Amino acid sequence: MSQRLAGKVVVITGAASGMGAASAKLLASEGATIIGGDVNAERLEAVASEVQAAGGKMVTLVGDISTKEGANALIAKATEGEGRLDVLVNNAGIMDNFEGVAKVEDQVWHRVMSVNLYAPMALSRAAVQWMKEHGGGAIVNVASAAGVGGGAAGAAYTASKHGVVGLTKNTAIAYAPAGIRCNAIIVGAVATNIMESINQEKIDQEAMAQFGKWHGVTPGQLQPEDIANVVLFLSLDESKMINGATVEADAGWMAH
Ligand SMILES: NC(=O)c1ccc[n+]([C@@H]2O[C@H](COP(=O)([O-])OP(=O)(O)OC[C@H]3O[C@@H](n4cnc5c(N)ncnc54)[C@H](O)[C@@H]3O)[C@@H](O)[C@H]2O)c1
Incomplete structure (x- = not known):
């Protein structure tokens, strides 16, 4: 079968690990040139080496996408670097x-909001400005069960992912006439390195006891490749009728 993303350029944030790395490998195997961004230089280079060893193309940029400069630089790597x-794919998080809200520290709130919500906005802003003038494109936002439900994580993470869902729907409606689609994936529990971003000593045990009840009905843990397949589908023209959607990839968790 011919490669379904041959000649296409795809920006993926958080491409050094988990779902971002799996998406980079899968979309590169379909012929896309991957522009992969991450703050973790070592892991990012390891993923790029794997992609290249498999015959794919991946360009890397080490930087913090929660700053305006970092977000714009990653998009420019595609638009200016690759033309x-x-x-x-807004994946980093x-x-x-x-x-719970009673225990939220301002510093944690602002950090989570800037990586999980500001960055997808800033990247989408720069991407849409370019896509509008060049025939459209697709944006895939990696949201979460916490983007629609209240019991998956803390107040900051939950608010940030609900924000991503809102950003997705708004972008989908505003730029449909320009041929730009924007969808979000409601991701269930996936085996990745994301727990490294948790400060174990600061876990709110009282709130966690409540969230644990909802975690308890998770039908199962997914693999990063399971989500990469959804990222691929939402990137392809085959999904051209899907816009502004929240696509659940959670093994049925949200059905509970
Ligand atoms: N793992 C899960 O169970 C789960 C569930 C639902 C949603 N998600 C979401 O999936 C997405 C991917 O997470 P993952 O589970 O693969 O985690 P991960 O930690 O394995 O990968 C995330 C990557 O993002 C990078 N990153 C973090 N902050 C960054 C920044 N400011 N600039 C650039 N890169 C940055 C990290 O270095 C890391 O390589 C996130 O948006 C996360 O919220 C994860």
């Missing part, structure tokens, strides 16, 4: 410490 941008 095109077809797909933006960090956890909070499962704090």
Whole structure:
């Protein structure tokens, strides 16, 4: 079968680990040139080496996408470096410490909001400005069960992912006439390195005891590749009728 993303350029944030790394490998195997961004230089280079060893193309940029400069630089790596941008995958994200609102520290709130919500906005802003003038494109936002439900994580993470869902729907409606689609994936529990972003000593045990009841009905843990398959589908023209959607990839968790 011919490669379904041949000639396309795809920006993926958080491409050094978990779902971002799995998406980079899968979309590169379909012929896309991957522009992979992350703060973790070592892991990012390891993923790029794997992609290249498999015959794919991946360009890397080490930087913090929670700053305007970092976000714009990653998009410019595609638009200026490669001369095109077809797909933006807003994947990078960090956890909070499962704090209910009574325990939220301002510093944690602002950090989670800047990585999980400001960055997808800033990247989408730069991407849409370019896509509007160049025939459209697709944006895939990696949201979470915490983007629609209240019991998956703390107040900051939950608010940030609900924000991502809102950003997704708004972007989908505003730029449909320009041929830009924007969808969000409601991701269930996936085996990745995201727990490294939790400060174990600060976990809010009282709130966690409540969230644990909802965690308890998770039908199962997913693998990063399971989500990469959804990222791929939402990147392809085959999903052209899907816009502004929240696509659940959670093994049925949200059905509970
Ligand atoms: N793992 C899960 O169970 C789960 C569930 C639902 C949603 N998600 C979401 O999936 C997405 C991917 O997470 P993952 O589970 O693969 O985690 P991960 O920690 O394995 O990978 C996330 C990557 O993002 C990078 N990153 C973090 N902050 C960054 C910044 N400011 N600039 C650039 N890169 C940055 C990290 O270095 C890391 O490589 C996140 O948005 C997360 O919220 C994860």
